[in-house]
Amino acid sequence: MPATKARNTTAAIGGAPCWVSLVTHDLKGAQDFYGEVLGWTFRPGTLGGAFSIALAHGQPVAGIGTLTPEWHVAVAWTPYFAVESANDTAARIRERGATLAVGPLELGKGRGALAADRDGAVFGLWEGQTLSWAVGQGAAPMCLELRTRDAFEAAIFYGEVFGWAPDRPGGCDITYEHDEVMVRDMAGRTVAALRGGAVEAAPDPHVRPRWHVYFPVHDIEQVTAAAVAAGGFALPVTPMVDDSGCEAVIRDPQGGLFTVATAQD
Secondary structure, three states, X not given: OOOOOOOOEEOOOOOOEEEEEEEEXXXXXXXXXXXXXXXXXXXXXXXXXXXXXXXXXXXXXXXXXXXXXXXXXXXXXXXXXXXXXXXXXXXXXXXXXXXXXXXXXXXXXXXEXXXXXXXXXXXXXXXXXXXXXXXXXXXXXXXXXXXXXOHHHHHHHHHHHHOOOOOOOOOOEEEEEOOEEEEEOOOOOEEEEEEOOOOOOOOOOOOOOEEEEEEEEOOHHHHHHHHHHOOOEEOOOEEOOOOOOEEEEEEOOOOOEEEEEEOOO
C-alpha cells in the first residue's frame, strides 16, 4: 500500500498512478534480492514493520510489504491509482462486475483497497496524500502497462472507475493509438498503457491479464544476470514495442513479476 510521511508529500492527480507496491511472503528476502539486482536501499514505511519503502539515489521508488493471512492475494507488483473517495470507487468497481479483494481500509493517513478487474488483473486504489512520485519521473517506474485480451474493453472499465476521459478537466486523458490505449496526465505525460491482443481467439490459460511495472536500468544484461544469480528468473532481452530500447521480464525468487527496460536518459 502507499505510505506517506509529513514531508515530501503531494496530492496526486485523480485517476493517475500514485504508487507501486510489492506484496511478498519474505520482506527481508525481497529487500536482499532487489537491493542486489536494482541497487535499492530501504527505509521503514509508516504502516508498521511489515512495510518498507525502496529508495534509488535517496528517492522513493516503490513499497514492499509482507502478505498477511487475511489478504488472499498472490505475490505481485501492483500499481495504485489516486482517487477522491475509496468508498465511491470501490462501489463503481463492484457495480461493473469486478472484485474487491481487500478494503477499503484505513491505513496511516489514507484509505486503500486492492481489487481485480473483470479479467483478473490486480490493481489498487488510494485516497489521501502520497509521496512526491510520478510515473516516468526521477526514480519512479518508467511506465505501467496492462496486458489484457481487449484493451478497449479494459479502457471502458478503468475509465468509468477512475474517471479517465478525453475531455475531463483536471484528470487523466485517454487516446487510442494503434490498437493500444494510452493514459496521460494533465502535463501530457504517458502514465499507463493498455495493450490487448487475440480478442477473437480463445483465452490462453497460461497467460493471465496483469499490470506490469517497468523499472529503468542502464545495463539490462547486467541486471538480468544479477537477477538469475540472486535466485530469480529472467526471460531473454527483447526490443521494446516502440523500439526505444530493450526490455526483459524478471521473476523474483518469491514469484513477483516485473519488467526492466533501457533507461531513457
